[in-house]
Amino acid sequence: MSLRFPASRRLRRRFFTRDPITLAMDLLGCALVWKKGDRVLAVRLVEVEAYLGEGEDPASHAWRGRTARNSQMFATGGRLYVYFTYGMHYCMNVVSGKEGQAGAVLLRAAEPLVGEALMERRRGRGGRELTNGPAKLCQAMGIDLRHNGLDLVEGPLGIWPHERPGSIVRTPRIGIRRGRELLLRFHDPVSPYVSHRSQRKPRSEH
DNA sequence: CCATAGATTGACT
DNA sequence: GTCAATCTATGGA
Known part of the structure; x- marks a missing residue:
């Protein structure tokens, strides 16, 4: 299996400038790719959550408006927060x-696609961990605050269409x-890499 | 498999 | 001062 991620197929701005729920569902199955020189790391996205805008979603960092930390959430679609x-x-x-x-x-x-050995070194673990x-x-991809605000439309980190899930399951975040109560978590139910706590007991409300 | 405690720092009330 | 969009080790079923 030869995995190539040509610039011509890389997802462009208008893919990202849609609403977060649509974007979340469409990101499932896509490849997140880090390319720098001859080093390539790639993974297939299997679990995502949508976070909405100011005043729309109490779980969102943007709920109470713009702050220094969340300012990238107000930027154009396609940046990294x-x-x-x-x-x-x-x-x-995204x-x-x-x-x-x-x-x-x-x-x-x-799911790891390219560069699993480097991911294992960074994580100190293997398999689905x-x-x-x-x-x-x-941690596996080497992402930290230095990458906040990176543009996924150009530069070393980007997103490519890859392998769509056969179905999508929707659950609480x-x-x-x-x-x-907003069902804004989406995942590919057949992937062994989906985080384990999908049906975790909710913390008490009050 | 499941449940729980502790880690550790910055953002915000 | 409180608590977080989490992870890991540990102990039990």
Whole structure:
């Protein structure tokens, strides 16, 4: 199997400038590719979550408006929004919508396609533990705050159509309290790399 | 397989 | 001061 990601097929701006829910579903099955010189890392996205704009979604970092941390969520679709959490982890999002219109898609899990050996070195683990969670995926791909604001439409990191899932399952998002009733997590049910806690017991409401 | 505790720092109330 | 869009180790069924 020879995996090539020619510039001609790379996803362009208008793919990303749509609403976060549509973008989330269309990102499933796509390849996230890091290309720099002769080094290539690639994964197939199998689990994502949509986060909506200011005042629309209490779980979204954009809920209470623009701040220094979340400012990339208000940028044009196709940028990368990386945040630091729990004192030690990074998570990455693909920004959706038009400039000024907040929204993003959290990349939660993926299947390794190219560069698995480097991912194993970075993770200190193998198999599905490589990329079956948002912070694990960032660690495997080498993504941190330096990459916040990167444009996926050009430059070393980009997204290519790859292999669409046979079906898409829609569930509550993971690790949030408010906004649980919105079913904004999407995953490919047959992928072994989907993060394990899909049906985790929800934390009590009050 | 499941449940729980601890890690560790920055953003925000 | 509180708590987070998480992960890992550990202990039990």
